[in-house]
Amino acid sequence: GCGGSEESKEQPATEDAAESEDSQDAQKTDESKEGEEKGQLMMATTTSTADTGLLDYLAPIFQEDTGYELLWDAVGTGEALKMGENGDVDIVLVHAKASEEQFVADGYGVERFPVMYNDFIVVGPTEPVAVTQDIQAVFNQILEEQLPFVSRGDDSGTDKKEKQIWEDLGLDPAADPNYLESGQGMGATLTMADEKQAYCLTDRGTYLKMKKDADVSLGLEIVCEGDANLLNQYGVIAVNPEKYPEVNNEAANAFIEWICSDEIQKLIGEYGVEEYGEALFVPNAGTDA
């Protein structure tokens, strides 16, 4: 991000010279105008980052810090990676480690940086499944008693995780006639599970946000959390400029550098504490997660 930062230093200086008598307020506006002129960073991301409001919270700070305007399209993980593969976005922020690594290996992405994680939880009615830390017990019981379960079935990060768990446990969910695939995002799937009084694997962030903000208060409780199996790692990858010279690689690099900085990592760790009583994401940039 060298070229980019040079620009950002140069331009405000000229503005300052021209309008030195401007008030603090006016300068602020000018600066944000500058940001727009400097360029936009187009991101493809998953619905969870958008639905939890994290990006709404971070974008203005990003613009203030680096001058780039952050735009994002919140879609399924598969669709987000596809947009990256097509070179239509500059950067992707998703949570499906295997696919992400494949994305880099195929040469579409430069490098994958872990950013943060939250964890998956199983939610549902507290009867008959008792609250536990043991995912295996929960899934076994669901299958044995043929309890209703709503899966996303959309091949998203969450969906892949769920399938993985079933597989690891040596279980076949298709044996449960009450196992449904909603084919929709996390929010819609949670509402459906609530409607059907079914069980559901979700990321904690979306669950907390829905539990607090949704009009129809969710009647689902956490029945399983804390299993080591249930981490949900988010990674950020800049789209390879060698493949797509048109992408705004400077901005992408600036974003990666920015989001991995201690300051922002701290902000991520604080996001949601005030509103939901607990953090929605745990920052872990710099680790090898």
Add this chain to the structure above:
Amino acid sequence: MKIINLEKRVGQFVLQIDHLEIEEGCIHGLIGGNGSGKTTLMKLIMGILSPDSGHIEYEGLNMREITMTSQRPYLLHDTVYENIVYPLKIRGTRPDREKIGAYLESCGMAGKERQAARSLSSGEQQKVSMIRALCFHPRFVMIDETLSNLDPDSVEFFEKQILRTREIEGNTWMLISHSLSHIARLCDRVHVFYKGKVVQSGPAREVLFHSEVPEVRHFLRGEILSESAFDRRNE
């Protein structure tokens, strides 16, 4: 049928008829300038328009026994045959295919049963509309200029039909025509319209040949009718 204190306003135009008697079993002719309200009266009788005030006494006549052929007949998007049998069908009557064929032949439309009615020439369309009205034997028939624009043979045929059904069934006819010879040949009673009013109403001979009403005299001046020919018509 009696029309009593009838008043109807359409746009700027007002039709106002204090009292008009329509004797049963007669052929009535309505004449008068364009836009004098002849069609409007027929529509009121037919129940297509409803009067602003006054009323029409139908004297036991059922609305289903009244019909009216229009100046621009409405034809169904279907064949000639389907058009003619429509009023029969909705009455559950079996149409007489042969009779319809004979009617068509008599007015020069032999073999056109299966042609699309709307592809006919305008005179032929009028004939279809006439035959349609004849076939279901209504007790009160209003013919709004449907006899004009027909060729002489067809005019003769339909005039004969009108006189014959009146004879046999004793039904009532009401004709609008701008051809005074039609009127003179057919009508028992004539009603003359002028600017929304009936200025004279009486036996055909009286109105056509001995009228004292200035509007009627002015109106009739255009065509010279021969009273002696009129005398001979019932022979």
Add this chain to the structure above:
Amino acid sequence: MKIINLEKRVGQFVLQIDHLEIEEGCIHGLIGGNGSGKTTLMKLIMGILSPDSGHIEYEGLNMREITMTSQRPYLLHDTVYENIVYPLKIRGTRPDREKIGAYLESCGMAGKERQAARSLSSGEQQKVSMIRALCFHPRFVMIDETLSNLDPDSVEFFEKQILRTREIEGNTWMLISHSLSHIARLCDRVHVFYKGKVVQSGPAREVLFHSEVPEVRHFLRGEILSESAFDRRNE
């Protein structure tokens, strides 16, 4: 205008005219039974239909100088005035408001300029269509039964107008009518149609009073025309 070896099939019907001359500056009358092809010929001349074979020689007549009024005139969804000025407007000519007012008055439609044309009585609609055709001075005018169903005053007015414009502008007229008295009063030449063919074509007197063609004689028998009245018409 010359019509040469014209043939046109519509549905079952075939119009076939080997040779027909339409002299300039004359008033031509087309008569014949319903469905004999009169309107079809006008449509061919107007270019609404195109012939299957043969052709029409317009002899320098521009298609824009030809007009035709229909049996069921098409009126724009607009006022009477807008309907009348339409052909002027598309020619970029300034309409003469007073003249149009005078025309309307002469045929008993004074003050109806701003009425919706489609709300007029059918006779009034025909008058609008006639005035529309008169106002833009075409060189060749075809009138398809538009003069029937008018009241006597209006018939007289339009007949006078036709004769006057022919006098002044020397334009050509072609009329279809089932009223032989119209034809006798106006036409110089008469063409008789029978089942898609022109069976006689010649000066009005010859055709109307001295025809030897059996179809023509049969057709004319319906109405008794007086040759002496015919003689007096040009006085």
Add this chain to the structure above:
Amino acid sequence: MLKTMIEEIFSDVGVYDAIRVTFRMAVTSTFISAVLGIVLGLALERFSFPGKRVVVRINRTLMGVPPVVVGLIVYMLTMRRGPLGKLELLFTVEGMILAQTIIITPIICGMIYTYGNKTAPAVRVFAKTMGAGKLQTNLLILREMKHEIYFAIVSGFGRSISEVGAVMLVGGNIKGHTRTMTTAISLLKSQGIFTEGLTLGILLLVMAFLLQCLADFFQKESKENENY
């Protein structure tokens, strides 16, 4: 044969079920909407009453009601704790049909009203002269407007098979139960499997086209040859 072939191409979204659900939903909802829309459209054309213009405008506005909004409304009505919760319509094809009917009825009604304005008054006058009763008059109007009605129904059907917003929300896109072809396409799209989504879309269009050919066969849209 074709069935297995199709299933092979789109194995993971449950295409065969989706086709079945799509057409069941589309045909049923179009049928109900056609009945409602025609009756309402003709009634609107027939009767004059104060505020009629506003009703017409509302009708036309409702033609552009976003499916998502209808989906939300139906969802809130049919959810467990909603007023119609007892009927258990949520996440069922019946619920989807309800939502679709709400979307399509105004479209058909609006079209019938507009067409009817041109055709019906003359037919009504004619029916009166023929002594037709109320029912017979209305049947005659339908008969005389058959091409336009057919077109309105085709439009409604097209809207019905193509819809995704309301169906997704109310039906829930549950594989094998309420997944339609369009929601399947959405799902494929969200997985980034674009070409497969496109193929499924084209399959949908081809089937709609064939269905229309079939309907046209009974409809015989003969070019009217009127003699003006």
Add this chain to the structure above:
Amino acid sequence: MLKTMIEEIFSDVGVYDAIRVTFRMAVTSTFISAVLGIVLGLALERFSFPGKRVVVRINRTLMGVPPVVVGLIVYMLTMRRGPLGKLELLFTVEGMILAQTIIITPIICGMIYTYGNKTAPAVRVFAKTMGAGKLQTNLLILREMKHEIYFAIVSGFGRSISEVGAVMLVGGNIKGHTRTMTTAISLLKSQGIFTEGLTLGILLLVMAFLLQCLADFFQKESKENENY
């Protein structure tokens, strides 16, 4: 005033921008589709050619093209690697307008064709008798069909503001840039914020209604009083 009120209610989805984008997109795409649809519809009505019936059927099938499919197609055309990549239409309002135009043009074209079948031939004959040129004839047809054309445009506009599938995919629902009211509703819906979504939907309908009142004001749909 109203502006700030609205912004307050829907602060987090960027409602004010969404309204702007919605109407910019809807008005532009409806306008383009109206021009294309009217020209194509009248041309289809005017000319006879072999295979015309098939073209009509294809037109009617396309009236039911799923927006998601159009979205996919436009996406694949406008993506950087795609044939129109150079134009940089992806994630822009212009791209959304392109997608919407593809959806709406067949609708308007189909309606104009169907209405035109009833009206245009007689007008064309009349125009010929008046000596009108080609352009004048077509202008006259438009004038005589003005109520029907207005209705077709209202329908197209309704479809345009209510659409979400194509707009979501091509525009990307980017806050402040390509987010429309319907995609905002979708977002609110997916977050479970139903009543706010519904309120926004009703706001959209109210604005569509007001816009129509405005249009009606210029349109003066006077009840034709024809004398049959």
